[in-house]
Amino acid sequence: LLQVETGLLLDATALPIARRRVAADETPLAALVALFLLGDPLEEPEGHLGPGAAQLLAAGLAREDSGRLRRQVAVIPHDDILIASDDPNGDVGAAHVPEVSRSSATLGSLTVRRRVERALDVGTGNGIQAVLASRHAESVVATDVNERALAFAEFNCALNGVDNVELRLGSFLEPVVDERFGLVVSNPPFAISPDNELVFRDSGLGRDRVSENLALALPSVLDPDGFASMTASWIVEGDDVATRPCGWLERAACDGWVLHDAPVDPLTSIAGWTGGCDDAATDRWLDYFAREGIERVAYGVLVLRSQRGDGWTRSRRLPERPTTAGPHLERLFAGVDAATTDLAPVPLMLAPDVDIEQVIRRSPEGWQLAHARLRLTGGLPFETNVDDSVLDLVRNLDGRPLATLLATVPFEGRPKVIAVARGLLELGFLVPVE
């Protein structure tokens, strides 16, 4: 209907266009989009929605305003889930409950979705993560310090026919002390901010302490074989973007992956939270970053599990469009587990969702390989450049132990083969054969 490809959160450029597309359409869908997504009043509600108009009023989703319908809340679809949240232009103040953000959607993709008895959503907000977890958990506990958020989460569970989520009021892990869960997810108020204004954005703890504290605390509520996923932002020091969150995972005695975006400078980070147009806020935040000596900031998701063996952490840039990556995440953990042992006896084969993209060019001597890369087609669509020798290796890995293959490689070439196989195993291009 809207002819947009970049998601349903429309900016000032897209909004007037969307309005006209919707106005040109007579369907009930167009009426609902105008009302709940664009936030426009709906004339002649019965004409557009029939008895549905009265139901929206009865449910409290809309109110009447001189014959027109106005939204009480925004309602935005997320895959097959409908999520109600505060009107973005409303004036609720500190307790404002926002819609499903980009980071929340990424967290939803980067969660291990195996069946568990109990799942926990820390700081549930509008409840989207709890609803997602309810589908593969016997029961879910969702916490929030914001009562308004809990009310939204409760409503959204009902709206989506979910009845196995228990909501508890309290800060972070306080309502679940001494309990254990097979899955923990959290999209905390991770903004690095000088303010303590918005519950969903500002933790009030300063710097990146909220991300650090949560990463250190999560293992205390996690089953020994359970996985946790949390969004985070952190201060980047030095060349390696992920050094800091990897350190948190080590201190928390967890194995884990840090999947992150490219680091940004303070202005980019600040503009993302304040909209960039509020000059006073932008300057106040900039001063804070300068005072704290923060030069670069990164955003990402930490996926962690209690340490087995000596412990390990890995990091990688997030591909641009991660899709549902639960099985791929399990493969990443299994891959590093296998890669940190003696690889020689491990039978390896190429994962089923890998393809090769190669580009050949004409030269005076004939067609030549210009470049080649392995690509994962599902989950986290990682790519890695490879050369002829790696292509040969990959072709010959058919489930036999690596040692069999190494026997055919000259002695001096073996370390490289092992290193390449290890790298591909860790990223999920290769899988150990069970």
Next chain:
Amino acid sequence: VFDDAGYAAGPIQERLGTHDRALAQTPDRPVYLRRIGEDDALAVLVLLFMLDAPVATDVLERQLGRDSVELFERIGLVVLENGLVHGTVRLVPHEHLLIASDRYTEDFPDHVAAVHGPSATMAHLTVRRPVARALDVGTGNGIQALLAAASADRVVATDINERALAFATFNATLNGVENVEFRAGSFFEPVAGEQFDLIVTNPPYVISPESKFLFRDSGMRGDSVSEQVARTLPEHLAEGGFGTVMLSWVQTGEDATIRPAGWFEGCGCDALVLHTGTDEPLSIAAQWNRDLRSDPDEYAAAIDRWVDYFSQEGIGLIAFGCAVLRRRSGTNWTKSVRMPSRALEPAGAQIEAMFAAQDFLAGLADERLLLDERFKVSERVRVEQELLLADDGWALRDSSIGIATGMRFTAGLDEVTTALVLGLDGTRTIRDALPAPDEAHSQQELEEIGVRVVRQMLELGFLQRA
């Protein structure tokens, strides 16, 4: 001063962290202002001439030196007021040139627009061979005339807008270009009866209800400005000369380019019509009024005005593109090509190759004679293959061919065409490069495929004659 400061597109974009060109007119301006600072010469020049922000006189003198500030003031690039220096123009670096134009905030009819996206498109689609006389019609800030001046003995540039001619003259001086003659007048009027070896024109082709800006709105109905320029250009082209004109037209029916192709019938020129894309009225209205975004009400009102106009005029679809013409006595050809979506690069040499290919194909008595010709794949071509692991090894899932520079055309390849492409090395004829007939394809079918595919690849510049 500008060269010393590193005032060029790359460094400026890097400093501001953006590829956006409309720097002074976006909601992100406050971010850019903070990011650029005022700590060196590049920063203060960007503030004055890109972001339209004043700089304190003492800061400017410290960064540029007092002499430079005095020079800027003397030639009118800046004005001093209450201890602050204000830029009077926008200055956009384009390749080796520096082009002055009006600031965004100057909202009057004879506003002279800055170098923008279509200027670069136009420049990339111009054939650059040494010529005696070149013509730029509707020169605006003068960018196309100055680019043409590098490979022409003399350039004539026209504009109906005196302010534009003043800017263009200033820009010629600024860039040390001395072989451009500026003439005031509408379109081709100032060159009546004259012919040129190269013509470029980026006319006010936007189909719009407005006559607010001379650079954008011709004030003529529908696409008649494009039609008039397209029909007049050939008269001024000398034998063998090339002309490039940017166009917009009302698209009627399925065939996107039938309308502009009709404008060139009987004009004495071969015509290559390049179709960039087609949009519906709402997208066009939004795109050309982007500058109003910071005022949501005005933005919405402009969109309504434009959409209403399109609806009154019965305009359903609007197409954009460009035509390259070459005057040639004899029987002329017209060829239409859809432009690839991948970013355009300088394509003058490719356009010449496309003209040569059409000449060659037009001269063939029988298409099937192609089968005995020897071609080789251009070194600018890349074949991209997607391989999947199957039971018996790697299987080819998908294969495509693309040109790595210029107009970056791509096309899918199947088994037959892959074999053909990989076999074209200049020593084999097409017939010999075709795979052997099998159950799927008879020899005759293979030859038909060969003729069709080779023709297309030749037309787009994938192949060279051996």
